[in-house]
Amino acid sequence: MNFLNDLVIFGQTIFSLLSDPLTVVLLMGSSFLGIVFGALPGLTATLGVALLTTLTYSMNLETALVSLISMYVGAVYGGSYPSILINIPGTAASAATAMDGYPMARRGEGGRALGLTTTASFIGTIIGMVALVAFAPLISDAALQFTSYEFFLLAFFGIIISGTLTSKDLVYKGWIAGLLGLALACIGRDRLQFFPRFTFDQSQLDGGIEVVPVLIGAFALPQIIKTLRDRMTLGKPQEIKRMLPEFGAIVRNFKNIVRSSMIGIGIGAVPGVGEDIAGWVSYGTAKNSHAHPENFGKGEPAGIIASETANNACIGGALIPLVTLGIPGSPPAVMLLGALMLHGLTPGPMISISNPNFLVQLTAIMVLASLAMWLNGMFLAKHVVKVLRVPASVFLPIVAVMSVIGSYALGLSIFNLYLMVPVGIVAYLLGEMDYPISPLVIGVILGPMADENLRRALLVSEGSVAGFFERPVAVILIVAIVLTVLSQLPAWQRAKGKVWAKLARRKSETIKAGEGK
Numbered sequence: 001m002n003f004l005n006d007l008v009i010f011g012q013t014i015f016s017l018l019s020d021p022l023t024v025v026l027l028m029g030s031s032f033l034g035i036v037f038g039a040l041p042g043l044t045a046t047l048g049v050a051l052l053t054t055l056t057y058s059m060n061l062e063t064a065l066v067s068l069i070s071m072y073v074g075a076v077y078g079g080s081y082p083s084i085l086i087n088i089p090g091t092a093a094s095a096a097t098a099m100d101g102y103p104m105a106r107r108g109e110g111g112r113a114l115g116l117t118t119t120a121s122f123i124g125t126i127i128g129m130v131a132l133v134a135f136a137p138l139i140s141d142a143a144l145q146f147t148s149y150e151f152f153l154l155a156f157f158g159i160i161i162s163g164t165l166t167s168k169d170l171v172y173k174g175w176i177a178g179l180l181g182l183a184l185a186c187i188g189r190d191r192l193q194f195f196p197r198f199t200f201d202q203s204q205l206d207g208g209i210e211v212v213p214v215l216i217g218a219f220a221l222p223q224i225i226k227t228l229r230d231r232m233t234l235g236k237p238q239e240i241k242r243m244l245p246e247f248g249a250i251v252r253n254f255k256n257i258v259r260s261s262m263i264g265i266g267i268g269a270v271p272g273v274g275e276d277i278a279g280w281v282s283y284g285t286a287k288n289s290h291a292h293p294e295n296f297g298k299g300e301p302a303g304i305i306a307s308e309t310a311n312n313a314c315i316g317g318a319l320i321p322l323v324t325l326g327i328p329g330s331p332p333a334v335m336l337l338g339a340l341m342l343h344g345l346t347p348g349p350m351i352s353i354s355n356p357n358f359l360v361q362l363t364a365i366m367v368l369a370s371l372a373m374w375l376n377g378m379f380l381a382k383h384v385v386k387v388l389r390v391p392a393s394v395f396l397p398i399v400a401v402m403s404v405i406g407s408y409a410l411g412l413s414i415f416n417l418y419l420m421v422p423v424g425i426v427a428y429l430l431g432e433m434d435y436p437i438s439p440l441v442i443g444v445i446l447g448p449m450a451d452e453n454l455r456r457a458l459l460v461s462e463g464s465v466a467g468f469f470e471r472p473v474a475v476i477l478i479v480a481i482v483l484t485v486l487s488q489l490p491a492w493q494r495a496k497g498k499v500w501a502k503l504a505r506r507k508s509e510t511i512k513a514g515e516g517k
Contacts (some may be wrong), residue, residue, distance in 0.1 A: 030066070046331040050216045131265045153481065168436070178441065191452045208448070216403050262316055
C-alpha cells in the first residue's frame with residue numbers, strides 16, 4: 001500500500017512540475033547552467049550550488065530543489081566537456097574521464113566520446129536515485145531509534161571520517177579543519193540555556209554563524225583566487241561532430257555500468273569523500289577487470305563509461321546520508337544541506353515524520369534533472385563548447401560579484417560580507433597548506449547538532465558519561481571513531497604492518513613446507 005501511495009505521489013509531482021512552464025524553464029536552465037559551471041575549469045558543482053542557493057531564497061522548497069538538483073547533476077556531468085576536448089578536467093570529478101576521452105577526441109571521435117559520457121551520466125544518476133529510494137527508508141527507520149547520545153556521536157563521526165578521507169597528506173590536517181568548523185559552530189547563544197558564547201558583545205553573532213556566507217566564502221573565494229593567480233589559459237577545443245548515444249556500447253558495458261554505479265553509490269555514501277574519488281576508483285577497477293587493460297589511456301570507451309557512471313551515481317549515494325542522517329556525502333551535498341536548512345527543512349531521521357513525502361518528491365526531481373541533463377547534453381553540446389573559449393579572467397570576476405551579492409541578499413545584512421570574506425581568506429590559506437576545506441564546512445553544519453545533543457545528554461544524565469556505553473548503537477559509533485583515529489596513527493600502522501608481514505612469512509613457510517613433502 002505504501003508503495004502504491006508513493007507511486008501516486010511520484011506521478012503527481014512529475015505532472016505538477018512539468019505542467020508549470022516556469023518550472024520547466026527553470027529545470028532546463030539550471031541544468032544548462034550547471035553544465036556550463038562544470039565545463040569551465042575553475043568553477044565547480046559546489047560553487048554552482050552555492051551561488052544558486054542565494055537566488056532560491058524567495059522560492060518555495062520544491063521549486064528551489066528543482067533548480068539546485070538540476071545544477072548539481074548538470075555540473076558533475078559538465079566537467080567531462082573540457083576533459084574530453086582540451087584535456088583539462090572542468091571539475092575534479094571528471095579527471096579520470098580525460099584519460100580516455102581526450103585520446104578519442106584527438107582521433108576525431110569527440111562526438112562519440114561526449115555521447116557515451118552523456119548517456120553513462122544519465123544511467124549513473126538514475127541508478128543512484130534508485131539506491132536513494134531503496135536504502136534511505138531503511139536507514140531512516142533505524143535512525144529513529146537514536147537518542148542524544150547517538151546523534152552527538154554520529155555528528156562527531158561524520159566530522160572525523162570526512163577529515164580522514166579528504167586529507168591530501170597528513171590526516172591530522174583534516175581533523176584540525178573539522179574541529180575548527182566545530183568551534184565556529186559554537187559561536188552564538190546555546191540552544192538549551194540561551195547563554196551567549198564567543199559573541200564578543202556583537203549582537204549579529206547572537207544567532208550563530210550563518211551557514212550560507214561560510215559556504216560561499218570557503219568554496220568560492222579560494223577557487224576564484226587560485227584560478228586568477230594561476231592565469232589558467234585553455235587550449236583550442238577538439239572539434240566534435242554529430243553526437244550519438246551509442247546504445248550498443250552501453251549494452252556491451254552492462255557489467256561495467258553496474259559495477260561502477262555500485263562503486264559510486266558506496267563512495268558517495270561516505271561523508272565528505274565525493275565524486276572525484278568515485279571516478280578514479282571506478283576507472284581503476286574497470287581497467288583491472290578489462291580483457292585488454294593496455295588499451296586504457298589510449299581512447300578506451302569503457303574507461304569513459306566507468307568514470308562518468310560512477311561520479312553521477314555518487315550523487316544519489318551522497319544524498320543517502322544527507323536525507324537520512326543530516327550528514328552530507330560530498331562537497332556539493334554540503335551546499336545542498338545548507339540550502340535545505342535555509343528553506344526551513346532539516347534533513348535527518350525525523351524528516352520521514354515532519355515531511356513524509358520529501359523522499360518521493362526528491363526522487364521525482366532527480367529523474368527530471370537527469371533527463372534535462374541528457375537533453376541538454378545531446379542537443380546543446382556544441383553551444384556549451386563555445387563557453388570554453390571564455391577566458392577565466394573575464395568569467396571569474398563576475399562569479400566574485402555574484403558571491404558578494406548572494407551573501408548580502410541573505411537577510412540583506414552587510415555583516416554576512418564581513419563573515420564571508422575572512423572565511424574565504426582563511427580557507428584559501430588553509431588550502432595552500434593542504435588543509436581540506438570540506439571538513440571545516442561539515443564541522444560548521446554538524447556542529448550545532450553535536451553541541452546541542454552532547455549538552456542535552458549530559459544534562460539528562462547529570463554529567464554522567466555512562467550513557468554512552470550503555471546503548472549498543474552508541475558503543476558501535478564509539479568503536480568506529482576510535483578505530484578511525486587509531487588506524488591513522490603511525491604506531492598503529494607500524495604494528496599492523498608487522499602483523500601482516502608475520503602472517504605473510506608464515507604463509508610462505510607453510511607453502512614451502514608443503515612443497516617439500
